[in-house]
Amino acid sequence: MTGHLYLVSLPIGNLEDITLRAIKTLREVNLIVAEDTRNTRRVLERYHIKTPFSRSYYQGVESKRVEPILSLLKEGKDLALVSDAGTPLVSDPGYPLVRAAIEAGIPVIPIPGPTAAIAALVASGLPTDHFAFDGTVPRKEGERRAYLEAIREEQRTIILYESPHRLLTTLKEIAKVLPERRVVLARELTKIYEEFLRGSASEILQTLDARSEVKGECVLLIEGEKRSAQKRKTESVDVKEVVSLLKKEGISNRTAMKILMCCLDLPRNEAYRLIHAD
Numbered sequence: 001m002t003g004h005l006y007l008v009s010l011p012i013g014n015l016e017d018i019t020l021r022a023i024k025t026l027r028e029v030n031l032i033v034a035e036d037t038r039n040t041r042r043v044l045e046r047y048h049i050k051t052p053f054s055r056s057y058y059q060g061v062e063s064k065r066v067e068p069i070l071s072l073l074k075e076g077k078d079l080a081l082v083s084d085a086g087t088p089l090v091s092d093p094g095y096p097l098v099r100a101a102i103e104a105g106i107p108v109i110p111i112p113g114p115t116a117a118i119a120a121l122v123a124s125g126l127p128t129d130h131f132a133f134d135g136t137v138p139r140k141e142g143e144r145r146a147y148l149e150a151i152r153e154e155q156r157t158i159i160l161y162e163s164p165h166r167l168l169t170t171l172k173e174i175a176k177v178l179p180e181r182r183v184v185l186a187r188e189l190t191k192i193y194e195e196f197l198r199g200s201a202s203e204i205l206q207t208l209d210a211r212s213e214v215k216g217e218c219v220l221l222i223e224g225e226k227r228s229a230q231k232r233k234t235e236s237v238d239v240k241e242v243v244s245l246l247k248k249e250g251i252s253n254r255t256a257m258k259i260l261m262c263c264l265d266l267p268r269n270e271a272y273r274l275i276h277a278d
């Protein structure tokens with residue numbers, strides 16, 4: 001029988017943010033596959049977990065590590081994959097291993113817990129019904145600008161991981177490309193100096209400018225584009241074309257008005273103007 005691959009979420013700062021199931025799993029598996037064993041050791045010591053580590057599994061060596069880890073699983077060993085913080089595979093290594101395990105018929109079991117993206121989102125005050133996690137902002141200036149231009153039309157709340165060194169540059173760029181948008185900076189989540197800054201990118205920049213330095217781990221959230229239902233419905237439709245079609249079909253002005261108002265969400269005066277034009 002093969003072993004199981006558990007994907008175990010660890011705290012993102014506050015060591016108390018760990019589930020009972022995560023502790024139990026980490027105690028019971030044969031080996032822990034960690035990104036950096038030194039970082040994971042702090043959590044394990046806190047919960048008296050004595051399980052040994054396999055060789056570390058970090059970005060850049062993933063392709064070399066997959067086969068040996070897979071062999072252990074095929075031998076029947078249960079393994080827990082953890083990353084330095086939060087949920088493995090969320091901006092962290094693990095994807096090639098999970099793919100290979102699934103292809104080899106090995107059960108892959110998530111042990112859910114903290115992830116900075118979701119913690120930041122739920123307390124951001126931005127819409128949570130639709131959101132997109134885009135990982136990190138491109139580092140090169142041209143690519144960063146192109147990325148921000150590309151999300152202009154995005155209606156979902158965007159979640160980004162950003163380093164404190166690049167934060168100001170990214171905010172300045174957002175202020176240029178998306179000046180009207182509400183932005184939230186979630187810093188040092190679950191830690192002593194946890195902070196949420198809310199406002200436009202320029203307002204947040206003003207607050208940060210007053211500080212000598214910006215430290216800590218950061219999540220940036222950008223409000224999605226708020227287009228009115230009317231704009232959404234009409235932008236893909238040639239309204240004048242619709243009006244001429246209705247006239248050609250002999251539809252009365254009264255009914256045509258109703259169609260434009262109900263189906264295209266046009267305001268009454270706009271529908272009237274279009275129908276009575278020329």
Ligand code: SAM
Nearest residue numbers: 012086087090091115116161162188189217218
């Ligand atoms: N796997 C992690 C997760 O589930 O959130 C993310 C790992 S990624 C390599 C590290 C980035 O996550 C940091 O640069 C920061 O953007 C974000 N992050 C992690 N912990 C955080 C925290 N406590 N507060 C704010 N952001 C955090």
